[in-house]
Amino acid sequence: MSFVSVNMESGAETPVKLTRRALAKQRTRERVLAAARRLFTERGYEGATIRDIAQAAGMSTGAVFASFADKSELFEEILTADYEVIYAQMTQASRTAKTIDEALLGLFAVAYGFHVEQLPLLRASIAVSWTRSEAAERRARNDLKHIFRLIAEALQRGVDQGQLKKDVDAKLLAEISWDVYVANYRRAVYDGWSVDALLARLSDQLKVIFAGARA
Amino acid sequence: MGVRTDQKAATREKVLEAARDLFNEVGYEETTIRAIAERAGVSVGSVFTTFASKAEVLSHVMSHRLTALYAELDRVTPFLRGSTADKLCSIFAIHYEFECRRVKLFLAHIAASYNPANDPGVTPYGRNPRLNQMLLDVLEEGVRKGDVRSDLDLPLVVDTLKAAYAWNYRMTAAAGGDLEAAQMSAAMDRQISIIAEGWKPR
Structure with missing residues (x-):
């Protein structure tokens, strides 16, 4: 991992002994990330400038730019850190499930639980995802690839265990499942839905999506 | 309709058209109310008397x-x-x-x-x-x-x-x-x- 998550205790001891210089640099990064997380949460992506973030972190704009190339890199690093935190839990939820529905609901439940707690940051990340640069898009896709691999695995197990037809279009099913999962966040944003309400809706939607795919 | 309401409707129309084109060509975040006013050929003030915010312009x-x-x-x-x-x-x-x-x-x-x-x-x-x-x-x-x-x-x-x-x-x-x-x-x-x-x- 090339970064340290700012809101989580880093469980493992640091494997390599860092020089004082490297340690100071790492602390600076952490301070910037913590300030950035707070400001993106309060003001959204467009509303928080690098200057605001530097000020909140108690350093100069130049010092921020020494650690991060631009605002989008800073934002992505926060999202990637969060993603790494939930990915392990999503994997576990999916792999210990007995049915395809349980697996998908389990892994999305982890994500809903995490993101609904930090809805403003999630809103900012979805907003940005519609208009970001192609380079940023490629990097984001890399994170998503892992989640799609989890979904694909769950679908394959569903086929192997005879829950789904052998000839299902797994890629397409995964895509639609993802679409409804993300689209449901609008219910949390606009209608204040809880994680349980989101999951109940998702469960019904998955029934609609998989109705023709069941063996 | 009075001249005033006519004028207001015309301003509105011009602003919406200018905003539509700028949002599409330059981007929403990148477009300022000033740029919209300039492209529409109206004053910044008259944009604000018609719409409360840029978000409202986009919505309309x-x-x-x-x-x-x-x-x-x-x-x-x-x-x-x-x-x-x-x-x-x-x-x-x-x-x-x-x-x-x-x-x-x-x-x-x-x-x-x-x-x-x-x-x-x-x-x-x-x-x-x-x-x-x-x-x-x-x-x-x-x-x-x-x-x-x-x-x-x-x-x-x-x-x-x-x-x-x-x-x-x-x-x-x-x-x-x-x-x-x-x-x-x-x-x-x-x-x-x-x-x-x-x-x-x-």
């Missing part, structure tokens, strides 16, 4: 466009033929075709609907009842004709279809807005057919 640009889209759809839908799935494919294809004429504008509209600072004068993306009703009508007709199972939760199906529809725009977002509408329609067709597989009467 979009609802203005929707009026045109639904006029087109009202004309076309009575002539749609084929299965329920076919009709739905056509309706979504018309949407993709329409939004791709100014796709960056549309993407900005979706993005803005997630921005924390939404004021009450704004109708965000996804809150338009027309599409909902149109899809429900087609599905209900399918039930009447025996093309669609009668025990189906139709609003839930509509919800699922709309999610797939909206998220297919990710394809064009990923391509920097440079993608044929037909490619998104083709993806939507496949998604509809997979869902339709489950609503067949048995």
Whole structure:
């Protein structure tokens, strides 16, 4: 991992002994990330400038730019850190499930639980995802690839265990499942839905999506 | 109408047109109210007497466009033929075709609907009842004709279809807005057919 998550205790001891210089640099990064997380949460992506973030972190704009190339890199690093935190839990939820529905609901439940707690940051990340640069898009896709691999695995197990037809279009099913999962966040944003309400809706939607795919 | 109201309506029209073009060409975040006023040939003050915020301008640009889209759809839908799935494919294809004429504008509209600072004068993306009703009508007709199972939760199906529809725009977002509408329609067709597989009467 090339970064340290700012809101989580880093469980493992640091494997390599860092020089004082490297340690100071790492602390600076952490301070910037913590300030950035707070400001993106309060003001959204467009509303928080690098200057605001530097000020909140108690350093100069130049010092921020020494650690991060631009605002989008800073934002992505926060999202990637969060993603790494939930990915392990999503994997576990999916792999210990007995049915395809349980697996998908389990892994999305982890994500809903995490993101609904930090809805403003999630809103900012979805907003940005519609208009970001192609380079940023490629990097984001890399994170998503892992989640799609989890979904694909769950679908394959569903086929192997005879829950789904052998000839299902797994890629397409995964895509639609993802679409409804993300689209449901609008219910949390606009209608204040809880994680349980989101999951109940998702469960019904998955029934609609998989109705023709069941063996 | 008095001269004053005439003038106000003309200003409004000019502002919406300028904003529509700038949002699409330059981007929503990049466009300032000042730039909109300049392009429209009106004063910054007169933009603000008509609209409370840039978000409100975007909202009005979009609802203005929707009026045109639904006029087109009202004309076309009575002539749609084929299965329920076919009709739905056509309706979504018309949407993709329409939004791709100014796709960056549309993407900005979706993005803005997630921005924390939404004021009450704004109708965000996804809150338009027309599409909902149109899809429900087609599905209900399918039930009447025996093309669609009668025990189906139709609003839930509509919800699922709309999610797939909206998220297919990710394809064009990923391509920097440079993608044929037909490619998104083709993806939507496949998604509809997979869902339709489950609503067949048995």
